[in-house]
Amino acid sequence: MVNAVTEHASMREEVRQLWPEIAWIDDAKLREQVTDTWVLALKRSTLKPDDLKQIPFTLLVPNCPVSFMEHKRCVVHIARAGATAMKEFMGRALPVNMDTVIAGAILADVGKLLEYELGPDGKAQQSERGEALRHPFTGVALALECGVPDAVCHIIAAHAAEGDLVKRSTEAFIVHHADFMAYQPFKNSQNIKMK
Ligand SMILES: [Fe+2]
Numbered sequence: 001m002v003n004a005v006t007e008h009a010s011m012r013e014e015v016r017q018l019w020p021e022i023a024w025i026d027d028a029k030l031r032e033q034v035t036d037t038w039v040l041a042l043k044r045s046t047l048k049p050d051d052l053k054q055i056p057f058t059l060l061v062p063n064c065p066v067s068f069m070e071h072k073r074c075v076v077h078i079a080r081a082g083a084t085a086m087k088e089f090m091g092r093a094l095p096v097n098m099d100t101v102i103a104g105a106i107l108a109d110v111g112k113l114l115e116y117e118l119g120p121d122g123k124a125q126q127s128e129r130g131e132a133l134r135h136p137f138t139g140v141a142l143a144l145e146c147g148v149p150d151a152v153c154h155i156i157a158a159h160a161a162e163g164d165l166v167k168r169s170t171e172a173f174i175v176h177h178a179d180f181m182a183y184q185p186f187k188n189s190q191n192i193k194m195k
Pocket residue numbers: 108109135159160
C-alpha cells in the first residue's frame with residue numbers, strides 16, 4: 001500500500017516534469033484532473049516517460065524527426081499564444097476560456113499512450129487497441145475517468161480528423177489548428193530537415 005502511494009506520487013512528479021505547462025492552468029482542480037489523467041495513461045501504457053521524448057509524434061510521417069513531447073509541448077505553446085491573441089483582439093465578441101484551451105491541448109494526445117507501443121525493434125507502432133480505437137476515443141475515456149470537464153473532453157474528442165464531423169467549440173478550433181499547423185508541414189518531405 002505504501003509502495004503504491006509512493007509510486008503514485010513519483011508518477012505525478014514525472015508528469016509535472018514532462019509537462020511544465022500544467023502550471024499554466026489557473027484552476028487548481030483542473031490542474032489535478034489533467035495530472036491524474038496523464039498518470040492514469042502512464043499506468044495503463046507500456047510506454048515510459050523517457051520513451052515519449054524519443055518516439056516520433058506521429059506514425060503517419062515516415063522517419064518523423066520530431067519527438068512526441070517536442071510536438072505536444074509545441075502545440076500547447078501555439079494554442080496558448082493563439083488564444084491570447086484572439087482574446088486580446090476579439091475577446092469582446094468571442095469568449096475564449098484559456099484554462100480549457102491549455103488543458104485540452106495538454107490532453108489532446110494522452111490517448112496515444114494506449115494507441116502506441118514499442119515493437120520488437122524498439123520503434124513505436126500501433127497497438128492492437130490503437131487499431132480499434134484511435135487516441136481521441138481512448139483519450140476521452142481516460143479523461144472522463146479522472147473527472148475532466150466535458151468542455152475539455154470535447155477538445156480531446158474533436159482535435160483530430162474525427163472532429164471534422166463535430167461542431168467544434170472555439171477552444172477546440174484553437175487546439176485543432178495549433179495541432180495541425182505543427183503537423184501538416186511534415187507531410188511534405190521537402191520541408192523536413194533531418195539532423
Ligand atoms: Fe492527436
